[in-house]
Amino acid sequence: MAAAGLAEVVVVGSCMTDLVSLTTRLPKAGETIHGHKFFIDFGGKGANQCIQAARLGAKTLMICKVGKDSFGNDYIENFKRNGISTEFVGQTEDAATGAASIIVNSEGANLLLDSEDLKRAANAISKAKVIICQLEIASSISLEALKMAHSNGVKTLFNPAPALAELDPQFYTHSDIFCCNESEAEILTGIPVGNPEDAGKVGLVLLERGCKLVIVTLGPEGCVMISVEEPIPKHIPAGKVTAVDTTGAGDSFVGALAFFMACYPHLSMEEVIRKSNFIASVSVQASGTQSSYPYRKDLPQDLF
Ligand SMILES: Nc1ncnc2c1ncn2[C@@H]1O[C@H](COP(=O)(O)OP(=O)(O)OP(=O)(O)O)[C@@H](O)[C@H]1O
Numbered sequence: 001m002a003a004a005g006l007a008e009v010v011v012v013g014s015c016m017t018d019l020v021s022l023t024t025r026l027p028k029a030g031e032t033i034h035g036h037k038f039f040i041d042f043g044g045k046g047a048n049q050c051i052q053a054a055r056l057g058a059k060t061l062m063i064c065k066v067g068k069d070s071f072g073n074d075y076i077e078n079f080k081r082n083g084i085s086t087e088f089v090g091q092t093e094d095a096a097t098g099a100a101s102i103i104v105n106s107e108g109a110n111l112l113l114d115s116e117d118l119k120r121a122a123n124a125i126s127k128a129k130v131i132i133c134q135l136e137i138a139s140s141i142s143l144e145a146l147k148m149a150h151s152n153g154v155k156t157l158f159n160p161a162p163a164l165a166e167l168d169p170q171f172y173t174h175s176d177i178f179c180c181n182e183s184e185a186e187i188l189t190g191i192p193v194g195n196p197e198d199a200g201k202v203g204l205v206l207l208e209r210g211c212k213l214v215i216v217t218l219g220p221e222g223c224v225m226i227s228v229e230e231p232i233p234k235h236i237p238a239g240k241v242t243a244v245d246t247t248g249a250g251d252s253f254v255g256a257l258a259f260f261m262a263c264y265p266h267l268s269m270e271e272v273i274r275k276s277n278f279i280a281s282v283s284v285q286a287s288g289t290q291s292s293y294p295y296r297k298d299l300p301q302d303l304f
C-alpha cells in the first residue's frame with residue numbers, strides 16, 4: 001500500500017453502501033413490496049473514482065467518512081483489497097455509513113466529513129499529483145479540498161455530481177479539469193445537451209466562468225473537450241461496444257482520467273481522454289458499478 005504522503009491520486013468524497021432490491025415495479029408511498037433479488041454493493045462517486053484509478057495502477061488515498069458499523073468496516077476492507085490507503089478514512093459513531101436504495105436515500109456519514117478531516121490529510125493532499133472532488137459530500141468541503149490542492153500546484157479534477165444549479169463560482173476558478181455529463185451540463189448552464197455541438201457550447205460557457213479545461217461526457221458518443229489554450233471544442237468519440245450496464249461509467253471515466261494525468265504527465269489531454277473513453281467503455285460491457293471496473297492486468301498493455 002502507498003504511504004500516505006506518496007499517494008499520486010487523492011480523492012475527497014463519498015462512500016455509499018448501495019442496497020439494491022430488484023423489484024418488478026416501484027412501491028407506492030407506504031407500500032411494502034418484496035424484491036425478487038437483493039444484494040449489497042459498494043458505491044459512492046468518490047469511492048468509485050478512487051477504485052478505478054487504483055485498479056489501473058495509481059497509488060491512491062481516499063479521504064472520506066463512514067459509520068462505525070458493519071457497512072463502514074466492510075467498505076474499509078473493500079478499499080484495502082483494492083490497494084487504497086485508508087489512513088484518512090474516518091469512522092464516526094454519529095451517523096451510519098451512507099446508504100442508497102430505491103426506498104431509503106441517506107447521505108449518512110459523508111456529510112460529516114469536515115475541515116478538521118482535511119487538515120489532518122493536508123500533507124497527503126498537497127503532495128498528490130491529482131486530486132478528485134465531487135458533490136456527494138458538503139460542497140464547502142469539496143471546495144476547501146480543491147483550494148488546498150490548487151494552492152499547492154496539485155492538478156484539480158472536479159466532477160460536479162450530483163449537479164447543483166447554484167454552484168459556488170469558485171469551483172470553476174479552482175478546477176484545472178471540470179468534467180460533467182449531459183444532464184449536469186444543462187443544470188449548470190441551462191443549455192440542453194444532446195450532441196457534441198451542444199456540449200461545445202457548454203464548454204465555452206464554463207471556460208468563461210474560469211475553468212481551464214472542460215470535458216462534457218456524452219455516453220456512447222464519448223466526450224467533448226475544450227481548453228483555455230485551445231478554445232475550440234473537440235469531439236473525442238468512444239469506440240463502439242455492446243453496453244450491458246452503463247451505471248458508473250462516468251466514475252470509471254473520471255478515475256481513469258486521474259490515473260493517466262498522475263502517472264503519464266507527458267501525455268496530451270486528448271490522449272488521456274481517448275484512453276479514459278476506452279477504460280469507461282470496457283466498464284459498460286460488464287454489470288454493476290465497481291464490479292465492472294477493469295484492472296490493469298486485464299487491459300491491452302499498449303494503454304500503459
Ligand atoms: N454505450 C457506451 N459505449 C461506449 N462508451 C460508453 C458508453 N456509455 C458510456 N461510455 C463511456 O463512459 C463515459 C461516461 O459516460 P456518461 O456520459 O454516460 O457518464 P455518466 O452519465 O456520468 O454515467 P453514469 O451516470 O451512468 O455513471 C463516456 O464518455 C464514454 O467514454
Ligand SMILES: *[C@@H]1O[C@H](CO)[C@@H](O)[C@H](O)[C@H]1NC(C)=O
Pocket residue numbers: 160161162163181182183184250
Ligand atoms: C449524469 O450523472 C448523474 C449523477 O450525477 C445521473 O443522475 C444522470 O443520470 C447522468 N446523466 C446522464 C445523461 O447520463
